[in-house]
Amino acid sequence: MTTPPAQIQEAIVELRGVNKWFDAFHVLRDIDLTVGRGEKVVVCGPSGSGKSTMIRCINRLEEHQEGDIIVDGTALVADMRAIEEIRRRVGMVFQSFNLFPHLSVIENLTLGPILVNEMPQDEAEAEAMSLLKRVRIPDQAWKYPGQLSGGQQQRVAIARALMLKPKVMLFDEPTSALDPEMINEVLDVMIELADDGMTMICVTHEMGFARKVADLVVFMDDGEIVEAAAPEPFFDQPENERTKLFLSQILH
């Protein structure tokens, strides 16, 4: 658990009474979640529980039908301007990396700032190199994503998301598509990011990571939030039977 910053606590992401349906199927039911600035929330749950859908609603990759989502003071409404504005403040890392295969690593990084913030190219490249150093792959800058390992690609994806200086980072199962020996190199980068004070919402089953960095662990099942607690009580004394069952299945 990281120590809360000294400044006044404020919410940066708020979901209030969020409901969503895929056709007739009710995927998100009455989701209420508040994330404080600089805090880290880990979301876990069985597949199909709605956890990915929930964080994808936060930057409008999915549209919710009921309830309010407020990001950094701006409400998510069906207005393309507001949506693009929020997307610039929210970085996202995907399970399948989703790097742009036709662009080199450094172009993947600089594309966003150059197009979105009209940053000059040399400035964007300098920024990109410093971020690539931070994720420990500056020597891969001129390669193409297809030439990198999964772990390296995911670190590039994290750097790409950081290029726009987001206020919140969303991680959608960032290590699930990785070979086991590459999981830690990605988690290490995420832990450093957490230590630097980034607000993070992370869907993951890496319980060691959750214990180490989370301020709040949220367990979802069947479209609802079943349990939410700080890591220690969550892992040591889960209250709900479904949480206990889930933890027994993934913790062995």
Added chain:
Amino acid sequence: MTVANTISRAEVGASPRRPPPAQESGAVHWLKKNLFSSPFNTAMTLLALWALFVTLPDVIAWAFLDAIWRTDDPAACRAAAGACWAVITEKHRVILFGTFPYEEHWRGTLAIVAIVGMAIISAFKRFWSAWLFGAWLAAIGIVLVLLLGGVFGLTPTGTHQWGGLPLTLLMFVGTVVGGMPAAVLLALGRRSSLPAIKALCVGFIEVVRGVPLITVLFMASLMFPLFMPEGMTIDKFLRAQIGMILFFAAYAAEIVRGGLQAIPRGQYEAADALGLSYRQKTGRIILPQALKIVLPALMNDIIRAFKNTTFVSIIGLFDVLGATATALEDPRWVLYAQEAYIFIFVLYFAFCYSMSKYSEHIERDLSKGRNL
């Protein structure tokens, strides 16, 4: 911890890395492997050799040994047993430039050089950019100046005087340069979430794909003027060009759509998550990947567009094939249509085969390296 009665075991350790075992090579090996690998293959090889043995001497004698290469007198050809290639040396100006004024043929030659030169430049991947498209527009502008005249002291020559290879090449290039952007817009429109735009694009594509090219050209040349206000006419070449563009665009749009569909959802989502606008996402992320995927199929359509230019002779424009037919109306040379059409065959084959080979090359080139 050995279990008493298992027979499973493994040897630990290996020799150092070494090169692969040597492979048989050489001419004899190649012959054996490719021509005489089985009794059936051996029989087919012998049969083919026999067929060549029977026909080849006659073909060589007709095309080369007994041929007349150069004469201005058809009687010399009639006396000879071989091909009369003299019809081409005599008539090449008409075949290549149609009814374009004789003393202005240098302008047609420059137009051919400009278009072929641009095509060669475009073949190099390092020149691929928005600039190349601009360069093509500029090249077309220069070709139009050369062919139309009327400026820089050039004698004005109307489109009704155009003909031959410059007309074929300009019609072809105009079709591709005008048709590709239209195809991309149609393909994007067909996937649009706006119902009106989608319906319009689907309707256009299906209607144009549903009729033969000749119909489109007849519509453009005969029907279209009927709908124009009194006194207003659109040039026949331009009408045919628009017809060719629409026809090409409808087919190419479906190919581009295939490429758009092949792009994984994650690419759209990653672009969205960065806050890119629709235009930025489409122009920088989606289209470059989609067009690379469908390039071989597009090349196929482009080659077809080249051959389709021959249809314009039906509505009275003299492309290189139409101009050849005109050249052969000369009664002195009418007997030697065969030789003239063999020349046209070789000409078309040279253009189409080089595009086809290029398409093969670029397909190999794009499929390696970058994980596309």
